[in-house]
Amino acid sequence: MPDDWDVIVIGGGLAGVTAGIAAADADARVLILEKTADPGGSARLSGGSFAFAGTDLQQQQGIDDSPDLLREDLLTVGEGRNDPELVDLYVAEQLAAYEWLREIGVPFERVSLSSNQSRPRTHGTNAPRMFEAVQDAATGHPNITFIMESGADRLLRSGNRVNGVLAGGTAARELTAQSGVVLASGGFNRSKRLLQAFAPRFRDAPPLGGSGNTGDGILLGMALGADLVDMGYVKGTFGTSLPRDSAPPILLIAMYRGAVVVNVHGQRFVDESLSYKTIGDACLEQPGAVGFQVFDSHVMEQTRPDLTVNDFEGALERGYLQTADTVEDLAAKLRIDPPALADTISTYNADVRSGGDSRFGRSSLGNGVGEPPEVAAPPFYAYPCTTGLPSTYGGLHVDTAMRVIDVFEHPIPGLHAAGEVVGGFHGASYMSGSSLAKSVISGRVAGRCAAGIAQH
Numbered sequence: 001m002p003d004d005w006d007v008i009v010i011g012g013g014l015a016g017v018t019a020g021i022a023a024a025d026a027d028a029r030v031l032i033l034e035k036t037a038d039p040g041g042s043a044r045l046s047g048g049s050f051a052f053a054g055t056d057l058q059q060q061q062g063i064d065d066s067p068d069l070l071r072e073d074l075l076t077v078g079e080g081r082n083d084p085e086l087v088d089l090y091v092a093e094q095l096a097a098y099e100w101l102r103e104i105g106v107p108f109e110r111v112s113l114s115s116n117q118s119r120p121r122t123h124g125t126n127a128p129r130m131f132e133a134v135q136d137a138a139t140g141h142p143n144i145t146f147i148m149e150s151g152a153d154r155l156l157r158s159g160n161r162v163n164g165v166l167a168g169g170t171a172a173r174e175l176t177a178q179s180g181v182v183l184a185s186g187g188f189n190r191s192k193r194l195l196q197a198f199a200p201r202f203r204d205a206p207p208l209g210g211s212g213n214t215g216d217g218i219l220l221g222m223a224l225g226a227d228l229v230d231m232g233y234v235k236g237t238f239g240t241s242l243p244r245d246s247a248p249p250i251l252l253i254a255m256y257r258g259a260v261v262v263n264v265h266g267q268r269f270v271d272e273s274l275s276y277k278t279i280g281d282a283c284l285e286q287p288g289a290v291g292f293q294v295f296d297s298h299v300m301e302q303t304r305p306d307l308t309v310n311d312f313e314g315a316l317e318r319g320y321l322q323t324a325d326t327v328e329d330l331a332a333k334l335r336i337d338p339p340a341l342a343d344t345i346s347t348y349n350a351d352v353r354s355g356g357d358s359r360f361g362r363s364s365l366g367n368g369v370g371e372p373p374e375v376a377a378p379p380f381y382a383y384p385c386t387t388g389l390p391s392t393y394g395g396l397h398v399d400t401a402m403r404v405i406d407v408f409e410h411p412i413p414g415l416h417a418a419g420e421v422v423g424g425f426h427g428a429s430y431m432s433g434s435s436l437a438k439s440v441i442s443g444r445v446a447g448r449c450a451a452g453i454a455q456h
């Protein structure tokens, strides 16, 4: 392998591979470095939902949406804390990103409504298949070399310009990047150190992201004076299984099918129709940060083996659920006071019958859609869970050319970033599907700019 390249991309996940392809399409000789043995990072583990607006698929389903509405929603969800220029970039580039994904063979099957969307705009795809298509486009590209198990350890500079990477751990090599370096190393959900510094209440939340998501790009940027934005706006996902010896964590979301959520005292603590991120915040305030999704056979009947978050049968078979014929017996299995849980469920059912939730004002299954049913048809099920951390949303400060900005608000010459390692797109909160879309959008821009075909 040569030591001299035009563009070096750090991270072989969705943003990095996309950036590599964009740079290679601009005739740059590209090296993509991936520190783990398998590429794909969190992207391959993800739910595969992309938030796009104004697509042909939406039109086919009769969904009235537009880029302007997407912009409004992103700013509303982000509580106006997001960088409006990055939001504009997302909105301006998202349809081209969607078309590009389709061109390289990513199948989008249907559009559905997800958390924090005012219109259905989750374009669903199978995440491993999606990443495979992106990876194939890179490995088949004559200008791209993609190497695994080769992490970037340091950025190299000539004067104040980033011009290379020290990579490879003990067998470290100095690799030169004539045109630019793109940081695309993902987020920091596996860095206890960064979580402790910026979002301490998530320090011990179970991490769900790719094994390489240890915030390396943030540290590499910080070492050169990079500014950080939105680091404290960490949001966890409610529905993450409690740690079990050797079993991997799963994500199960039964609330939007009709489950209620109670704490260890058998008491509800939240409107279950709210975003799983908001419920995640509420769960962290509960004793032991534990919540139980309690549901009945009507919800179980809606199990979907193809959709992991709704695969209730699968979760039961693998021992993640408790079940019993009465609410009291279920409570006993959960070590919850049986009369307390029975009282919670009967109050909730009476509220459902009278058409109003007297405790938390729940009026829909989720996101304003659907009517909550009673939890009354045995057998009953409970899923003990907590708030896990699939991704982070803050990171390096970038401009609209994905140049990394330093603490004195100047671009660091030669350094770009893309994907979860950057902050500014989401602001205070997250719209479902906007992370994967952001990775493709920012990856395409970063790759083009690092290759020198866009204005610096």
Ligand SMILES: Cc1cc2nc3c(=O)[nH]c(=O)nc-3n(C[C@H](O)[C@H](O)[C@H](O)COP(=O)(O)OP(=O)(O)OC[C@H]3O[C@@H](n4cnc5c(N)ncnc54)[C@H](O)[C@@H]3O)c2cc1C
Pocket (backbone or CB within 6 Å): 010, 011, 012, 013, 014, 015, 016, 033, 034, 035, 036, 038, 039, 040, 041, 042, 043, 044, 045, 046, 047, 048, 049, 050, 051, 150, 151, 152, 153, 184, 185, 186, 187, 208, 209, 210, 211, 212, 213, 214, 216, 217, 251, 389, 390, 391, 418, 419, 420, 421, 432, 433, 434, 435, 436, 437, 439
């Ligand atoms: C369970 C789960 C479900 C999700 N569902 C969705 C969803 O449905 N919709 C959505 O929008 N978002 C979702 N997300 C978030 C989304 O997957 C990520 O935000 C997105 O994949 C980030 O892409 P990325 O390329 O920036 O990072 P990643 O895909 O994580 O890739 C980063 C890569 O960089 C590598 N790397 C790290 N450090 C180095 C280094 N020093 N040198 C070389 N390589 C390095 C990592 O090993 C990794 O392969 C989900 C995340 C998880 C975990």
